[in-house]
Amino acid sequence: MSATLRHAVWVIRGNPITGVAVAGLSFLIGIALFAPWIQPYDPLASNVQMALQPPSAAHWAGTDQLGRDILSRLIAATRLDLAIAASAVAVSFVIGAVIGSISGYMGGRVDRVVGRIVDVFMAFPLFVMAMAMVAVLGNRVENIIIATAFINLPFYIRFARAEVNVRRGAGWVEAARACGDSHMQVVLLSLLPNILPAMVVQITLNLGWAILNAAGLSFLGLGVTAPTAEWGIMVAEGARFILSGQWWLVAFPGAALMFTVLCFNLVGDGLRDVLDPRMRT
Amino acid sequence: MSEYLLRVKDLHVEFTTRNGRVRAVRGVSLALSPGATLGIVGESGSGKSVTAYAITKLLDRAGRITGGSIEFGDSDLVSASYEEMRRLRGPAISMIFQNARGALNPIRTIGQQLVDALSAHRRLSKEKQQERVLDLLAAVMLKDPERILRSYPHQLSGGMCQRAMIALAIACEPQLLIADEPTTGLDVTTQKTVMDLVARLATERKMGVILITHDLGLAARYCQNIAVMQEGVVVETAPATQLFGSPQHPYTRRLVAASPTAHSTLDDLGVDAESDGVPSCRKTLQSPRTSAARPLLTAKDLTKDFSGFRAVDSVSFDIAPGESVGLVGESGSGKSTISRIISRLIDKSQGSVVFDGHDIGDIPASDFHGSEFRRQIQIVFQDPHESLNPRYTAFDCIAHPLRRLDRLIGKRETKRRVEECAERVEFDCALLTRFPHQLSGGQKARVGIARAIATNPRLLILDEPTAALDVSVQAVVLKLLDRLRREEGLSFFFVSHDLNVVRMLCERIIVMASGRVVEEASSLELFRAPQTAYTRELLEAIPSFDPRRMREIG
Incomplete structure (x- = not known):
């Protein structure tokens, strides 16, 4: 087994991007596993006074039209989307x-x-x-x-x-x-x-x-459906606010989605290299 | 201009791998005169093929020549540019590759490929080309050349592909022909025709030939000089008669001793304890079983049809308890089909198979795994590497039949039984955790045998168990099999194309050709006085050397 591991390390060293992708993926999986403990606010708690706040120290990714904390919603969504x-x-x-x-x-x-x-x-x-x-x-x-x-x-x-x-x-x-x-x-x-x-x-x-x-x-x-935190819904709901300048509603869930898919693809390509017998010389 | 066609001096070749540099060839010197044949013999990994590839400069990208010179005529090939080499390959130096079917282009007809080879170096008119191509096919004695020209490689037999390959290699009348194991995988009679052809072309055209082979008999028959290679070094170079008559180097002596000849017995096969024998953890001997009078297995009128083609045609024979019966024949003779019917992996079309008084031929092959006889009839497969599951460790491989057929569940009991099997075949218990790719050929062969004897079968079917092994490993495995048979009272059904090997292990031999039994006799009788022309031809085609005779000549 250690030989396989050594081989994997050897292949990844030749292709550092795979290493980065593995780190990114581990990060996402960590977030998904510990979501309830690391989200700073309740992802469903609305607060109309705080609606559509841009990113700030209190709300790193800003708030949405109902004043919900976008970062908390992103974290909760990571868990749901990865699980699905x-x-x-x-x-x-x-x-x-x-x-x-x-x-x-x-x-x-x-x-x-x-x-x-x-x-x-x-x-x-x-x-x-x-x-x-x-x-x-x-x-x-x-x-x-x-x-x-x-x-x-x-x-x-x-x-x-x-x-x-x-x-x-x-x-x-x-x-x-x-x-x-x-x-x-x-x-x-x-x-x-x-x-x-x-x-x-x-x-x-x-x-x-x-x-x-x-x-x-x-x-x-x-x-x-609607109140649940999920990347697709967040993008759909946020799309209405792009024209009025509240870009953070769409940008963050969109970026999360893109980052996740990219990590999976890169790790997949890396694994293919690890398992390719032609790399085993 | 020297008297030699080719002179290799102190050649070094290195490969760069992830585990550092591997020095595959370390200071090889060879010399070849025009019209002569030089044999390079050695076991797998000795660097003989790498030497050949270095001469043609067809090494793979990881390999490079790091020292020495290759003088060909007046030029040194080591410093030759890609363009210069390209001009030489074909008209000056040519090569016959090991696997002819693999070396031919599968999507071009033989005719097109021959034309390609011709037009790469020479401008010829269409008619001239056609004429030359037909000449070439005639030279390699391919019957029905018109049809061959229009055929694709997959439509030809192995022997025909090999001849087409030779035709390609000699198309531009090279001065030097390198034949890398040109007859591996061919039947003995085909091997003889192919090699006779190469030898004839060599004398007719004053062509120098380098024959790379692991078969000492073949080298003895066709080469004037032989170089023996071991671990990248030529350990001995001598005229063939001298080499086999009085080998000087210990490695040569070991190789000669391990090669079966027409007269050797198992005891003659010298086995170096260090070469493959591994220490076993414990020695336990089993008492031989008592044998009954009636045959253990009787096959009667076995027939097998494959969609209209009759592979086996009413074959009958029997095997007595404790007896070892050999089945020989060329590829396509139906011998593998018979071994699979007897081992109940495929169904017969007609006939009966009676094992120990029970008709087992009517149990469908797909249900035989549940039969009580599954554990009594076991099989050792041809290629030890190919017959082990790459995802199973040696332990799992041996435990497999124990878990299924002996219904072993307990961890400790399984471990005890597996280790016991490993000891019976002298397999080092420390290697049980390894996967097949981490084991040597001989070790894999042992695992395959251990697996087959794990359930204490009464009949062991051996389907060319040593065909893929080096001679020294083959000798060890044959001795092991013979010991197992004597100690455990096993019956053997030994399927092989190598008559010398079968003769040493079997009391009785059945010769098959195109699905029918041609001759059946005791081993002694068959070798002393073959009754049919087919058997005689088969016996004559075996390339072998007799150290005693060589000594007299030499």
């Missing part, structure tokens, strides 16, 4: 990896049927499909997670299928069967651990996308 993205990606990863692996391992008719169903799904505009799902199921956090997970699923199925497909003829797969594994055990206990590293890259890159997706739904009013 992580759950959605976890759901699509687990289901997608299992379906994709089985399809790739079995090949033949099962593979063809699964492949065509995935093709059909990917022919839809996926974001519109997510909007429709939330509209039908209702504006609740669970439904945003389900919708986001659902539109991610085809990518995971395809990815797992391709990774398993190139390995299913390997000697160790046959050996596992001689060791007494059933086909199902071969897929779940031998093949899945082997495609996991590649899927971790996919997951990391996908997390950024899932956050954008959740924020996008909320921005359009199809996600988390």
Whole structure:
């Protein structure tokens, strides 16, 4: 294990931006974990006298139209948005990896049927499909997670299928069967651990996308509803005040969103380098 | 102008890796006259291929020549520019690569590639080109040249690709041909044709040849001079007869001793204890099991069809308890298919497989993991590296069948059993926590064998278990297998294309060709008096040397 770690350090040293992104991501995750303890004010407490205050010593990111502290709302939103993205990606990863692996391992008719169903799904505009799902199921956090997970699923199925497909003829797969594994055990206990590293890259890159997706739904009013602190809603509400010069309502949640997505993408690229066998010389 | 075609003096090659510099070649000197064949032999990692790549200056980016000279004719290749080298490659120096199918361009036909090679250096008219291409294919004795010209590499067999590769290499009539393991992965009969061809071209065209190989028999048969390499250094250079008759250097002696010949027995294979034998933690010997009178396994009229193609055609044989039966044949003869039917990894189309009085042929392969016979029939796979799960440690690999088939759950009991298996195959218990890529070839082979014997099977199917190993490691593994068989009363079904290896380990040999049994006889009989033309051809194609005979000549 220490060899893997040393390898990771070696790769990151060659690409310091990845190191910066890892630090940024750790910072965000720290904020998400400790949000209730570090937010200076209650993110939902309004105070009309203090409405639309620019950034100051008391309110670092200013206040919004209801006088709520934007920094506190940003911190609370980090927790919610990361949670939504992580759950959605976890759901699509687990289901997608299992379906994709089985399809790739079995090949033949099962593979063809699964492949065509995935093709059909990917022919839809996926974001519109997510909007429709939330509209039908209702504006609740669970439904945003389900919708986001659902539109991610085809990518995971395809990815797992391709990774398993190139390995299913390997000697160790046959050996596992001689060791007494059933086909199902071969897929779940031998093949899945082997495609996991590649899927971790996919997951990391996908997390950024899932956050954008959740924020996008909320921005359009199809996600988390009004008083809750969420980046998409904050941007949507703040957009009304740009013209009157209260830029901080939009700028801070927008920047947070951009920073988070950027971190995930950079870390994903870095992980890809760490796992790339060509880097292992 | 010197009398030598090529003179390498004190060549040094270094590779820059993240773990610092690796000195792959450390002071190699070689000399080659026109028309002569020089063999470079050595085991994997000895630097023989790197030497060849250095001569053609096709080293990868991390590698560079750090010292010495390579005199080719009047020029020194070390200081030659990229442009000069480009002019030399093809008409002056050419190379046959190890994996022909991989070295050919998959999206261009053989004809196009030959034309490319010709037109890179010479201006020829269309008709002349066509004529020359057909000549080349005739020279490498490819039948039906018109069809070959229009074929893509994937449409040709391994042997045909190899010949096409040779045709490419000699297209511009080079003075020096470097053949890097040109016959790895080819059948013995194909190997003989390919090598005879290279030898003939060498004499006809006064072409110097450097043959890089790990097969001492091959080097003995085709080379006048042989250089033995170990860890980047040439340890001995001598005429072939002298080298095999009276090897001087200890490493050469060890290599010669480890190479199976037509007459050697397992005991003859010298094994250096330090080379691979690792100390085991505890020595426990098992008492041999008592054997019954009826055959352990009987296969009757086995037939296997793959979508219209009959891979195995009514093959029958039996294996007695404690007996070792060899199955030999060239690639495509159906021997691997039979081993997989017997080990119940695939289903037969027709026929029966009776194991210890029970018909196991009718249990579908997809359900066999639940059968009580799964633990009694185990298999050791061809490539020890490829057959170990890269995400499993050596411990997990060996524990795998114990957990599944012996339903071991307790941590301590599993650990005890795994260590016991490791000891049986003399695998160092300290290495159990390592992953396959952290183990050497011989160690991986041991893990594969330990895994197969973990459940104390009665029949062990060995599918070319040493094909991917160096000769000295092969010798150790063969001895280990033989000891296991005697101590544990195992029956072996040994599948291989290497007749010498099979002869040493098996009492009885079955020869297969295109899905049918051609001949079946005791090992002694088969080697002394082969009954069929096919077996005779197979035996004659084995390149081997006999140290005793070499001594007489030398």
